[in-house]
Amino acid sequence: xxxxxxxxxxxxxxxxxxxxxxxxxxxxxxxxxxxxxxxxxxxxxxxxxxxxxxxxxxxxxxxxxxxxxxxxxxxxxxxxxxxxxxxxxxxxxxxxxxxxxxxxxxx
Amino acid sequence: xxxxxxxxxxxxxxxxxxxxxxxxxxxxxxxxxxxxxxxxxxxxxxxxxxxxxxxxxxxxxxxxxxxxxxxxxxxxxxxxxxxxxxxxxxxxxxxxxxxxxxxxxxxxxxxxxxxxxxxxxxxxxx
Numbered sequence: 001x002x003x004x005x006x007x008x009x010x011x012x013x014x015x016x017x018x019x020x021x022x023x024x025x026x027x028x029x030x031x032x033x034x035x036x037x038x039x040x041x042x043x044x045x046x047x048x049x050x051x052x053x054x055x056x057x058x059x060x061x062x063x064x065x066x067x068x069x070x071x072x073x074x075x076x077x078x079x080x081x082x083x084x085x086x087x088x089x090x091x092x093x094x095x096x097x098x099x100x101x102x103x104x105x106x107x
Numbered sequence: 108x109x110x111x112x113x114x115x116x117x118x119x120x121x122x123x124x125x126x127x128x129x130x131x132x133x134x135x136x137x138x139x140x141x142x143x144x145x146x147x148x149x150x151x152x153x154x155x156x157x158x159x160x161x162x163x164x165x166x167x168x169x170x171x172x173x174x175x176x177x178x179x180x181x182x183x184x185x186x187x188x189x190x191x192x193x194x195x196x197x198x199x200x201x202x203x204x205x206x207x208x209x210x211x212x213x214x215x216x217x218x219x220x221x222x223x224x225x226x227x228x229x230x231x232x233x
Contacts, residue, residue: 001169031211034219036152043202043223044144044152050209050217087152091218094166096142096154 002026002090006099012107019075021102023088028068032092035064035073038101039084047086048073078104109133109222111203116227123193123231129186129203129224137161137181140206142220143188145199145229153199156188157206171197193231200226 003026013019023033035048046055048064051071061076075082083106088099115127129141143155156167156177165177176189186203207221 032217036220038152043225044204044220045223046207046219046221049207049219049221050211053209053217055221085151089152089154089219094157095168096157098152098154101151 004099010103014107017078021073023071025069029090029092034089036087111224113224113227116229118230124191127188131184136184141186142204144202147199202226
């Protein structure tokens with residue numbers, strides 16, 4: 001199975017900050033990398049698919065980059081509604097796997 | 108409106124069985140892969156299983172293989188997860204999700220989960 005490792009596990013930031021979350025795959029997954037946001041007590045929401053394609057209605061302050069084994073989710077200017085957990089997920093091969101998550105908290 | 112609504116969760120004893128359902132509306136279920144994802148209390152997301160549009164192809168996480176069975180009834184617009192030999196570590200919120208796809212170069216597709224239900228809670232305890 002492909003292991004996905006995110007860092008950091010949590011971070012504290014202020015509104016307006018630039019935030020970067022990294023995700024590393026245990027083997028090359030080409031561009032089969034998705035990012036999800038989960039607010040507390042809510043279902044996950046797709047943010048970005050295929051490394052850098054923004055899902056419809058997702059604000060442009062979210063962006064993704066990378067290829068192969070190393071990927072990045074960037075929030076250019078953190079907004080109050082962005083305080084949530086973020087998960088990367090590979091769809092290169094079954095079983096699909098998620099990273100352990102990154103919790104973005106208010107500083 | 109595109110919507111997924113899970114049901115069937117509850118309290119079950121270790122070794123018991125439970126069948127989850129996921130009712131789909133607002134789209135044609137038969138044209139999509141469908142997935143189950145779970146989340147133990149305070150923990151991260153874990154992919155559980157998937158099934159293709161006509162139900163002929165299924166995949167499972169190693170932790171549930173041989174105990175869980177995913178199925179679908181496209182005429183009823185419903186996805187199922189039959190869970191047998193339940194263990195305490197199966198305690199979680201279970202989400203169903205729709206499998207989306209985007210065309211890539213060379214005839215390949217990128218896959219993701221683009222619509223999610225709100226989840227149903229399964230508790231395995233004596």
